[in-house]
Amino acid sequence: MTKSFADQRLREATARIRRFLDHEQPDTPCLVIDLPTVRDRFHAIRAALPQVGIFYAVKANPTPEVVGLLAAEGACFDVASPAEIDLCLERGAAPEAISYSNPIKKARDIAYAYGRGVRLFVSDSEQDVRALAEHAPGASVLLRILVNSKGSTYPFGKKFGCSPEMATDLLRSAAELGLVPLGVAFHAGSQQLDPSGWDGAIADAAVITAKLHAEGLSLTTVNLGGGLPAGYLTQPPPLAEYAAAITASITRHFGALPDGCRAPEVMIEPGRAIVAEAGVIRSEVVLVSRKSYSDERRWVFLDIGRYGGLAETEGEAIAYPLVPSRDGAPFGGVPVGPVVLAGPTCDADDVLYQKTCYELPLELRAGDYVDLIGAGAYTASYSSVAFNGFPPLATHCVR
Ligand SMILES: *Cc1c(COP(=O)(O)O)cnc(C)c1O
Numbered sequence: 179m180t181k182s183f184a185d186q187r188l189r190e191a192t193a194r195i196r197r198f199l200d201h202e203q204p205d206t207p208c209l210v211i212d213l214p215t216v217r218d219r220f221h222a223i224r225a226a227l228p229q230v231g232i233f234y235a236v237k238a239n240p241t242p243e244v245v246g247l248l249a250a251e252g253a254c255f256d257v258a259s260p261a262e263i264d265l266c267l268e269r270g271a272a273p274e275a276i277s278y279s280n281p282i283k284k285a286r287d288i289a290y291a292y293g294r295g296v297r298l299f300v301s302d303s304e305q306d307v308r309a310l311a312e313h314a315p316g317a318s319v320l321l322r323i324l325v326n327s328k329g330s331t332y333p334f335g336k337k338f339g340c341s342p343e344m345a346t347d348l349l350r351s352a353a354e355l356g357l358v359p360l361g362v363a364f365h366a367g368s369q370q371l372d373p374s375g376w377d378g379a380i381a382d383a384a385v386i387t388a389k390l391h392a393e394g395l396s397l398t399t400v401n402l403g404g405g406l407p408a409g410y411l412t413q414p415p416p417l418a419e420y421a422a423a424i425t426a427s428i429t430r431h432f433g434a435l436p437d438g439c440r441a442p443e444v445m446i447e448p449g450r451a452i453v454a455e456a457g458v459i460r461s462e463v464v465l466v467s468r469k470s471y472s473d474e475r476r477w478v479f480l481d482i483g484r485y486g487g488l489a490e491t492e493g494e495a496i497a498y499p500l501v502p503s504r505d506g507a508p509f510g511g512v513p514v515g516p517v518v519l520a521g522p523t524c525d526a527d528d529v530l531y532q533k534t535c536y537e538l539p540l541e542l543r544a545g546d547y548v549d550l551i552g553a554g555a556y557t558a559s560y561s562s563v564a565f566n567g568f569p570p571l572a573t574h575c576v577r
Contacts, residue, residue, distance in 0.1 A: 466542055
């Protein structure tokens, strides 16, 4: 098996994080974020897509140090709520660097955002466009379209976006209501494993742009949303392939438009690809047990589960690499056997992996650690307040 560059990076970040964990011995479970990796991933995306505005999707990991670092490096932000706006502003982002990209918002939250200086919004409905015109007069708006998110590990389904036909009408009404219709937005699905997964939606955006251009309305922007992947048990294609595919799609679809249609300004909203590989979760083994004398598989119960931050194990969609250790050293060269992994709560769905093939040391016992690698995205931000009395996942940062 060839080891990819992502593996090498993961190993370096993991080594720094393990040094911190072994030295500080924080209570488990906890998430440790390696800030140099966050910086590195941001710059890798910027280098791969130099003309593109990078809006970090805050929900992937809202740790204030992460937001502050990205603001200092020149990132913009994709937010979904007043609290995320406050966080970005407190950590040094300018209001012009914030896109309120959640199409589902209360009128008073729009007014709050506008009051704090936010002037860029994403919408997908008539009601929301009207609310924007009333509570964010003169603001810029992108209309989100429904897309086919084939190739994505975490498709967004039909919750967000509207048909291209409706989006075209809503961009027209936005202009009539005094808003600035900027262009089209979409999300091609999270952990998109197909570098051409953006192509269909970019084609739709170009068609809408051409149609409105013919009516004298010029759109300037296309927002490619999230979806850039991270490495887990399986490695996605390299970032360069995504950048090449996306750039080629934009050239192909927008380059074919009639004269006078400008090449669009492009925004992208990576979440996972910036923070996933920067994080390691350390968990402790609570219990190792068997269900019968004949079943070879052991059940390994960790002190973290579905409600403590591992929401993305649902359907076993995301499979984190695991590193078991004892007394500060990973197990090496010991016999291993198959396991089912489960969380500590009394909820029957709090089982992490029973189909994915994981093998852990036969001598694994309570008190040993199991580190989950590549766990910086959609973990702490998804942990419950205190389901069953287990506290939410604590986050520490390594500089
Ligand atoms: C969650 C989200 C993102 C980030 O998606 P990733 O797959 O983590 O890159 C980007 N844009 C919007 C609107 C989102 O809701």
